[in-house]
Amino acid sequence: MDRIFLSPPHMSGKEQQYIAEVFESNYIAPLGVFVNRFEEDICRYTGAKYALATNTATAALHLALRVLGIGAGDYVLASSFTFIGSVNAILYQHAHPVFVDSDKSWNLSPVLLKEAIEKAPQKPKALIVTHLYGQMAKMDEIMDICQREGIFVIEDAAESLGASLYGRQSGTFGDIGVYSFNGNKILSTSGGGMLVSDNEAWIEKAKFLSTQAKEDFLHYEHREFGYNYRMSNVLAAIGVAQMEVLPERVKRRREIFALYREHLGRIDEIGFMPEIGGSEGNRWLTTVTFEHTDPTRVIQALEAENIESRPLWKPMHLQPLFKDALRYEDGTSARLFQKGLCLPSGSAMTDESLIRICMIIKGIL
Ligand SMILES: Cc1ncc(COP(=O)(O)O)c(C=O)c1O
Structure with a gap:
């Protein structure tokens, strides 16, 4: 008997056609029309205003923390019941994670979130909340608490693309949302991520940081450090085909x-x-x-x-x-x-x- 995997990739059948278009155009990398199309498709589906395709969701979460100004010594609240990819970026930024347990929903407990905010030695600057296994966290309560306290909310929607609460898509409640397209997710581009936000300046800044923070000059000019975090046009072609299904x-x-x-x-x-x-x-x-x-x-x-x-x-x-x-x-x-x-x-x-x-x-x- 063939092995039954937990959650293997499931192609739509259109992927190879779109990849062939990429090869014909020779825009194999770095960017190209499919990257734009994939970002537009995500915006259309989720209702987010702006999107940025990245090579992983972990990279997208890292960019989220960078654009929100989270740095060394800052405190960042996070769902404890999650995958490590959700919180590694807190360490990349030399910030301190503050873990918050789940309630009966299995997702982040708003009660413990309040306690964490009250008791943390320093006011946390941001929260990374995971929608575990594709199920929505209590975003209305969580947003209420964080907005009252002036805490940024990053939704880790890596597992929850297509999930909704009161008809609104996961990833669009917070300041920034992140989706994953790695090999085991509901859609897969073999590896990939997406950052979404209604704040154009943050997405523009994330784009700048994700492409080595090159200043707008003819020559290569750098004032701050960046990353090589963008998605390739080949993988975006897979993403466009996957979005159709x-x-x-x-x-x-x-x-x-x-x-x-x-x-x-x-x-x-x-x-x-x-x-x-x-x-x-x-x-x-x-x-x-x-x-x-x-x-x-x-x-x-x-x-x-x-x-x-x-x-x-x-x-x-x-x-x-x-x-x-x-x-x-x-x-x-x-x-x-x-x-x-x-x-x-x-x-x-x-x-x-x-x-x-x-x-x-x-x-x-
Ligand atoms: C909740 C959660 N956050 C983050 C990630 C990281 O995603 P990626 O593998 O695209 O970096 C994953 C999946 O791997 C995940 O399940």
């Missing part, structure tokens, strides 16, 4: 979640990641918790059948790298980490494969 991809991921719930939902000890009121997640990954069974046993049983599954993210405040970092936690994400599992959720997966996975899980329980 985003609504279908969201629909299929949500169907996969619904099917898992249909087949496993009656088992008492299994819980599913919730969806907050007014929101529609993209269900990037279907994630479950087991009340009594050790998820490692489920991972091993699936692996024996050549099926990939993974533990939930290990919270940042439990990582040795961050043993000295400030944290405001109540054990929620630590518990989820111990009990939880990500199930194969690729949009190309068949119903038959999914049913086979459910049978294996039922066998273990």
